[in-house]
Amino acid sequence: MDLFFLNSKQQTQMKKILFLLMVLSARFSFAQNDIVDDILNEQKPKREYVAYTFKSTRIINGHSIEMVKKNAIDVRISHRFGDIAVKGVSGHTLGGIDNASDILISVEYGILDDLSIGVGRTKGGTANVGAKELYNGYIKYRALKQTTDFKYPMSITFVANAVISSQKFDPFVSTQLMKNEPIAHRASYMLQGLFACKATPWLSLQLSPTFIWRNYVPYNDVNGMFFLGFSGRAKVAKRTAIIFEYFTALGTMGNRQYGGFVRGKKGLDYYPNLHVGVEFETGGHVFAVNLTNSEGLIENDFLPYNTKTWSAGQIRLGFTISRIFQLGKGSKKAKK
Amino acid sequence: MRSLLFIVLSIATFHLQAQQYVCKTGKAHFFSKTAMEDIEATSNQTVCAINTENQKVVAKLTITTFKFHDKLMEEHFNENYMESDKIPYSTLDAVIKEKIDFSKDGVYDVTLVGTLDLHGVKVPREIKGKLTVKGGAPVSASSDFMVKLADHKIKIPSVVGVNIAEELKVDVAFDFVKYEKK
Numbered sequence: 374m375d376l377f378f379l380n381s382k383q384q385t386q387m388k389k390i391l392f393l394l395m396v397l398s399a400r401f402s403f404a405q406n407d408i409v410d411d412i413l414n415e416q417k418p419k420r421e422y423v424a425y426t427f428k429s430t431r432i433i434n435g436h437s438i439e440m441v442k443k444n445a446i447d448v449r450i451s452h453r454f455g456d457i458a459v460k461g462v463s464g465h466t467l468g469g470i471d472n473a474s475d476i477l478i479s480v481e482y483g484i485l486d487d488l489s490i491g492v493g494r495t496k497g498g499t500a501n502v503g504a505k506e507l508y509n510g511y512i513k514y515r516a517l518k519q520t521t522d523f524k525y526p527m528s529i530t531f532v533a534n535a536v537i538s539s540q541k542f543d544p545f546v547s548t549q550l551m552k553n554e555p556i557a558h559r560a561s562y563m564l565q566g567l568f569a570c571k572a573t574p575w576l577s578l579q580l581s582p583t584f585i586w587r588n589y590v591p592y593n594d595v596n597g598m599f600f601l602g603f604s605g606r607a608k609v610a611k612r613t614a615i616i617f618e619y620f621t622a623l624g625t626m627g628n629r630q631y632g633g634f635v636r637g638k639k640g641l642d643y644y645p646n647l648h649v650g651v652e653f654e655t656g657g658h659v660f661a662v663n664l665t666n667s668e669g670l671i672e673n674d675f676l677p678y679n680t681k682t683w684s685a686g687q688i689r690l691g692f693t694i695s696r697i698f699q700l701g702k703g704s705k706k707a708k709k
Numbered sequence: 710m711r712s713l714l715f716i717v718l719s720i721a722t723f724h725l726q727a728q729q730y731v732c733k734t735g736k737a738h739f740f741s742k743t744a745m746e747d748i749e750a751t752s753n754q755t756v757c758a759i760n761t762e763n764q765k766v767v768a769k770l771t772i773t774t775f776k777f778h779d780k781l782m783e784e785h786f787n788e789n790y791m792e793s794d795k796i797p798y799s800t801l802d803a804v805i806k807e808k809i810d811f812s813k814d815g816v817y818d819v820t821l822v823g824t825l826d827l828h829g830v831k832v833p834r835e836i837k838g839k840l841t842v843k844g845g846a847p848v849s850a851s852s853d854f855m856v857k858l859a860d861h862k863i864k865i866p867s868v869v870g871v872n873i874a875e876e877l878k879v880d881v882a883f884d885f886v887k888y889e890k891k
Contacts, residue, residue: 405729405758406802408888409769412733412756413798416771425784442780486780574794611789612866656785656872699779 423519426528426571427579429659429695430481430489430513432604433618433648434670435581438530438569440515441483441491444700449493451477451670451693458686469689474499474668479509487515497538498668501678503587504538504559509671511535511563519571530567535560536673558589561673575608583620585676599623600676606652616661618648620676644682646675650691659695664688728762730847732883737770739856741874748782748873750775757883759847764805766821768881769798790863791828800826803836814843821852828861846887853880 427437430447441447455472456463466472479493490512497505511534519528538559542552562585569579581602590596602620609615622645650663666683669675681687735755741748752775757768772793777783787793803823821836838852856877858865865873 405760405765405767406769408729408731409756409758409767412731413769413771416733416754416756416774425788445781655866657781697781699781 420524421521423521423528423571426519426569426577427606428614428652428654429661429693431693431695432579432606432616433650433661433663433665433693434646434667434675435602435604435618435620435672436513436530436532436565436567437579437604438515438528438567440487440513440530441481441489441697442699443483443486445483446698446700447479447481447483447491447695448698449477449479449481449693449695451475451691453665453668453670453691454689455499456681456687457664457689460686463686472499474689475670475674477670481513487518489513493671495670495674497540498670498674498678500680501669501674502680503669503674503678504540506539507536507671507674508539509534509536509673519569527568527570530569532563532565532567534563534671534673536562536671554589561585561587563672565672577606579604581620583672583676585673587673587677598677612654614652614654616648616650616652616663619645621645622676643677644679646679647683657697659693661693663691663693665691728760729888730759730761730885731888732757732885735768735770735881735883737775737879737881739775739880740878742878743872743874746872748777750777750783750786752776755881755883757850757881757885758888759850759885761809761811761847764809766801766803766805766823768801768883771797772799773797790865796829798826799828801834801836802826803834805840806835809840809842811842811845811847816841819850825856827856828863830861832860847885849882849884851880851882853878855879 425439427439429437430439430441431437431449453474453476455466455469455474457468463469473496475496475498477493477495479491481489481491483489491510493509493511495507495509497503497507511532513530513532515528515530517525517527517529519525540559563583565581565583567579567581569577571577579602581604583600583602584597585600586597588596599622600620601623602618604619605617607615622643644666646665646667648663648665648667650661652659652661654660666681666688667675667679668681668689669678733756734753735757736751736753737755738751739749752770754774755768755770757766759766772791773787775783775786777786801821801823803821806820806822807817809817809819817840819838819840821834821838823834824831825834834854836852836854838850840847841849856879858875858877865875
């Protein structure tokens with residue numbers, strides 16, 4: 374084939390091709406860097422998973438899709454103070470600092486990177502009509518991990534827990550547990566699906582449909598309840614993020630009445646949970662300061678029993694600290 | 710005409726690549742020692758290419774291939790210190806200062822003169838190393854050198870300052886094979 378046998382249009386095309394080839398040939402002067410890049414590209418794993426959608430296994434009160442890493446332990450202590458701005462009350466408690474609405478201590482262990490188990494204990498929200506002294510055990514499994522190319526656009530984690538109360542019967546305080554009741558009446562359970570997407574490097578969003586089953590409920594209430602949670606994390610600085618959480622009950626919740634005579638307490642309303650906070654991360658620790666209307670710290674407590682509302686100043690200051698311990702430190706490896 | 714050009718080009722490419730020796734699974738390891746904590750990580754996917762004709766050496770690695778014993782530490786390393794989502798690679802682009810006679814077997818002390826691109830900051834460096842030549846070709850190379858974090862604008866927050874050394878010791882080792890284009 375020669376330029377001579379081609380018509381003018383084909384000739385110009387051919388000249389373009391030749392020019393392109395000459396430009397391409399210039400790249401051979403960088404051949405060495407190209408070779409290195411080619412090899413690096415070959416090595417690249419087909420799928421890269423999104424890391425750290427959230428910084429911790431919880432967002433504020435609710436679970437996040439994040440897991441404790443394999444063979445690591447996450448020790449978590451959460452504290453919620455009293456109502457911050459209730460007239461005639463908060464002034465005497467320095468904005469609720471004197472009161473402890475709820476306290477959580479939990480330990481979580483990563484069996485695998487995608488499977489962990491945990492145990493925890495909470496006091497139980499002070500004003501909540503639910504049972505107190507809650508011991509809980511839970512299992513958490515991550516079924517899907519979001520990839521950086523958005524082929525899998527989200528991560529999916531499932532959480533199941535069982536809670537049992539060790540509360541003593543007290544005829545003057547407890548509206549929940551009667552004398553001589555079977556132990557099963559002290560138990561409640563939760564099933565939760567977590568669907569999270571790290572949309573941008575600084576913004577992560579999560580939907581958390583939740584089902585709660587309480588074995589024992591008073592007259593006019595329902596055993597099984599559905600909730601939907603919406604959570605987010607917006608990174609504002611390298612180690613600082615704003616965290617957000619909202620839970621609302623789905624459906625009419627059976628015969629549950631709002632504002633009526635519920636569970637023997639007059640004028641008791643239930644409100645959606647709205648939590649906001651700031652999260653700080655230092656190597657190994659995650660520290661969060663937050664404002665919540667919920668008193669309880671575990672889903673089985675704060676979802677069905679939240680009687681506090683932002684509009685009445687029933688918000689509280691709270692903090693959570695999480696510390697990760699990696700087990701089996703490779704001392705043999707460090708010595709080389 | 711076009712076919713001729715193709716031939717010329719392919720010869721040129723072949724000619725250039727004939728002197729390339731590469732290592733695909735090179736080892737890069739760093740160590741940070743403080744009174745509080747020893748931190749170390751290894752990448753076994755460091756790529757290095759050495760050109761025996763112009764003595765150019767290029768070594769490059771993907772930051773995320775550094776593996777730590779502590780996974781959380783690995784996460785922090787990538788997110789907070791190296792920012793590997795924005796700056797995924799680190800490169801050493803250098804030339805061997807001494808003239809190496811590749812026809813003579815032996816272990817040569819070499820000095821690499823070039824730039825170290827780490828955390829997106831290029832720093833001119835002279836790095837000492839050893840190069841083993843056998844049968845007219847480079848067989849292996851190794852080196853260790855210090856990297857000052859401040860030089861590469863890697864900031865350590867004061868709260869964890871006592872746990873991370875200001876200067877890391879880096880050691881690398883490569884075994885070369887002749888490069889053949891697939």
